[in-house]
Amino acid sequence: MRTQGTVDRRNLLKLAGGSLAALGLTATGCGAGSGSGDGTVTLRYAWWGSDDRAKRINQSIALFEKKYPKIKVKTDFQPYADFWKKFNTQASGGNAPDVFQNAIGFLRKYDAKNVLLDLREQAEQGNLRLDGFRAGLEKFGEVDGKLLGIPVGSNSMALVVDRTVFGKAGITPKAGWTWDEYHAALAKIRDSQGRAGDAGPYGIMYLYDLYLRQHGKAFFTTAGLGFTEADLTDWWTKAHQGVKTGIYADPKRTIQAKPKSAVTAELAACEFTWDNFTVRYASEGKSQYGLAPIPTTDGRKTGQYLGSLMLSGSRRTKHPKEVAQFIDFMVHDPDVGKIMGYDRGVPATTAQYEAYVPNDEVGKQIAAYEKQLVESRVLEPITPHPAGADVTEAAFLRLGEEMSLGTRSVPDAVKQFFTEAKTALAS
Numbered sequence: 231m232r233t234q235g236t237v238d239r240r241n242l243l244k245l246a247g248g249s250l251a252a253l254g255l256t257a258t259g260c261g262a263g264s265g266s267g268d269g270t271v272t273l274r275y276a277w278w279g280s281d282d283r284a285k286r287i288n289q290s291i292a293l294f295e296k297k298y299p300k301i302k303v304k305t306d307f308q309p310y311a312d313f314w315k316k317f318n319t320q321a322s323g324g325n326a327p328d329v330f331q332n333a334i335g336f337l338r339k340y341d342a343k344n345v346l347l348d349l350r351e352q353a354e355q356g357n358l359r360l361d362g363f364r365a366g367l368e369k370f371g372e373v374d375g376k377l378l379g380i381p382v383g384s385n386s387m388a389l390v391v392d393r394t395v396f397g398k399a400g401i402t403p404k405a406g407w408t409w410d411e412y413h414a415a416l417a418k419i420r421d422s423q424g425r426a427g428d429a430g431p432y433g434i435m436y437l438y439d440l441y442l443r444q445h446g447k448a449f450f451t452t453a454g455l456g457f458t459e460a461d462l463t464d465w466w467t468k469a470h471q472g473v474k475t476g477i478y479a480d481p482k483r484t485i486q487a488k489p490k491s492a493v494t495a496e497l498a499a500c501e502f503t504w505d506n507f508t509v510r511y512a513s514e515g516k517s518q519y520g521l522a523p524i525p526t527t528d529g530r531k532t533g534q535y536l537g538s539l540m541l542s543g544s545r546r547t548k549h550p551k552e553v554a555q556f557i558d559f560m561v562h563d564p565d566v567g568k569i570m571g572y573d574r575g576v577p578a579t580t581a582q583y584e585a586y587v588p589n590d591e592v593g594k595q596i597a598a599y600e601k602q603l604v605e606s607r608v609l610e611p612i613t614p615h616p617a618g619a620d621v622t623e624a625a626f627l628r629l630g631e632e633m634s635l636g637t638r639s640v641p642d643a644v645k646q647f648f649t650e651a652k653t654a655l656a657s
Contacts, residue, residue: 271549273329276316276317283573287305287570291303313331324546326544332541334537334538337379339618341376341378342617344545346545353554357555359558362562371540381538382575383575385504385536385537386534386599388505388523389525390503392493392499392517393518396415406526406530409525415427420475427478428499429491430484430501440532442461443531443533444526444527455648455651469634470633480497485631494514505596506596508520509572534608536600541561562579567585572588572593618656
């Protein structure tokens with residue numbers, strides 16, 4: 231789950247599904263990290279993100295090095311796709327960074343390739359605190375009893391709306407509204423405002439996951455896919471029909487509008503995305519934007535969970551204690567919370583959450599949205615993604631787009647997706 235909304239996810243996932251998947255990782259090569267004669271340890275820390283994130287992280291590292299003068303941190307960052315390309319090259323040589331930013335779609339993949347450090351031992355030794363996390367997030371990085379990642383922030387799926395358009399159409403989404411009510415709202419916007427209601431759900435894997443969870447299923451199980459070809463045929467057929475009726479935006483126009491979103495390009499009045507991406511809309515568009523609840527099937531169950539970016543360690547690091555101390559500082563220290571703000575989602579620990587109180591309208595909306603999710607008790611555990619999940623997501627996005635553009639029929643796209651997904655998840 232990323233937090234950089236301006237990245238073209240189709241291109242980066244195409245990379246993840248193609249050349250990255252082809253790189254075989256091995257457990258050979260030298261270990262990470264270094265030491266010196268005076269006892270000083272140097273850790274390598276890598277992440278993906280923007281220049282602004284790099285500035286914030288470097289400020290945080292300066293505080294860490296002040297508290298731990300015998301630990302130095304060497305940093306490296308790239309855009310999302312470049313990060314994983316470089317990481318694969320490093321990991322294939324047994325030289326992954328000591329600490330690196332991670333996401334749930336990669337935990338099983340790299341655990342199976344002996345890349346990830348199990349942080350459980352360091353927690354038991356007191357070098358890494360697992361208390362003080364919000365809403366059970368400390369369990370987010372657990373896979374098969376191993377602790378492979380520590381969350382730094384949280385986010386959840388939401389519906390970002392153009393509040394001006396919704397207001398003119400007389401629509402106020404409320405918690406518990408149904409999919410029927412949502413689609414009726416889209417039609418009302420189309421008819422009264424001359425704009426498509428939604429950007430369209432074709433390739434949004436995480437939205438489809440919520441829909442499946444509302445029906446007692448899920449996109450992934452621990453071993454593979456949790457839905458059938460008939461399920462996906464129904465989902466994509468409805469999406470296809472929505473474009474024809476004009477409640478969803480013309481996919482060709484939304485692609486042409488990139489890197490702008492369909493909402494800020496004024497092609498649609500809303501779209502589903504991660505709540506912390508809302509910052510993007512305020513900087514891109516001319517209107518007023520807000521967060522609306524996920525539609526439901528029964529008026530109650532949303533299928534939602536809190537996602538998170540994580541910090542993981544390399545299994546080959548020479549300095550597991552220092553890795554744990556660094557991760558602990560980055561997720562618990564209140565001053566780091568103030569520096570990072572909501573850059574990587576709402577802070578995962580209570581100490582950082584309370585230390586940073588947003589004073590901007592967008593930040594306040596994000597905080598209120600996640601607070602409401604926690605207090606309403608709609609959140610559920612997320613299913614750990616199986617190895618091959620990243621390649622599967624890439625296929626879902628690519629084939630959904632091809633179908634939306636008319637280069638594939640719904641039956642053909644469904645068949646091809648299941649063929650590619652089964653291959654990816656079996657490897």
